[in-house]
């Protein structure tokens with residue numbers, strides 16, 4: 394019997410469209426002899442939709458058509474089974490699911506919120522769990538975690554927009570202490586949105602203001618000079634990790650912008666087409682360092698499935714710094730696995746297997762007790778009178 398896989402994508406995220414591309418790429422590469430693939434598209438308002446038509450990229454060009462030919466649904470649990478239930482006056486189960494496969498990028502979807510819903514109803518799912526997704530999305534939390542296990546990160550400070558507004562001079566001083574050029578980032582976005590390199594106080598003020606139109610938490614980092622950017626993908630869970638080849642990303646500008654990542658490239662190939670060199674042109678010592686840091690970061694966050702970890706290297710001093718993790722990377726990083734003979738369909742098989750294994754392990758752990766402590770509870774009067 395085929396495994397029924399619900400691929401969830403879209404959502405209220407600045408990376409909405411990128412998620413559609415990633416998900417449809419994956420759907421195309423999933424082995425239909427093994428899986429019944431059910432697309433679940435979350436629109437920008439958070440409405441869930443399903444239907445075969447959602448497997449076709451062209452439907453996303455015309456949202457009225459999309460609404461007409463797809464079906465609104467919610468994901469529910471009933472008697473230990475999982476269903477996509479229609480939402481109209483007459484509710485019916487449109488599809489049953491065995492496992493959910495989020496292929497999502499950015500806030501509200503990749504950051505643990507969606508995973509929290511999946512955990513709450515108890516459906517098995519592919520990819521990182523709530524905590525590792527949440528930390529992975531927050532650049533500030535991530536850096537703090539890396540520092541705590543002595544992984545190298547660049548010099549930085551962070552602050553809330555509220556505190557900055559109370560005493561901007563104090564924070565500007567702290568930023569300047571790091572030394573220009575600086576790079577200003579909202580803590581919780583992705584795809585280079587809201588990120589700017591600045592060279593003086595005027596630019597710094599402007600970039601901070603811009604960043605806090607996206608997020609209340611702002612990160613200011615020292616720019617790494619002689620920059621070489623390399624990325625590596627990690628596949629597995631806390632027990633075992635497989636490492637991909639390392640890619641080198643050739644940035645056209647000082648940094649990879651949203652346009653570099655998703656627009657300048659050849660659209661038909663989606664995210665995998667921006668300028669990159671695989672394997673990266675780095676010596677063995679640097680390669681081993683990147684691999685070691687990647688493995689440690691993956692384990693420390695408690696990731697699962699496939700991630701991409703991005704590094705900044707100062708090519709003069711050979712200093713290697715971990716920049717960030719992408720817990721559900723663009724195109725699921727399939728292009729980093731293909732050169733080592735892992736086809737995209739094999740990668741997807743492994744991801745689903747890991748998701749099932751995680752679930753089997755989770756349900757073995759005790760997380761509730763059979764005894765019902767509320768059985769003797771007799772209303773709020775009882776509570777007031779209870780001494781703890």
Ligand SMILES: Nc1ncnc2c1ncn2[C@@H]1O[C@H](COP(=O)(O)OP(=O)(O)O)[C@@H](O)[C@H]1O
Nearest residue numbers: 547576582583584585586614615616617648649
């Ligand atoms: N400290 C830094 N020094 C130099 N360049 C940086 C630094 N941090 C980020 N960049 C550049 O900005 C890009 C986007 O930053 P990143 O932190 O990866 O944000 P995003 O989540 O948007 O990808 C990076 O790919 C890199 O080109």
Ligand SMILES: [Mg+2]
Nearest residue numbers: 584585703717
């Ligand atoms: Mg990045």
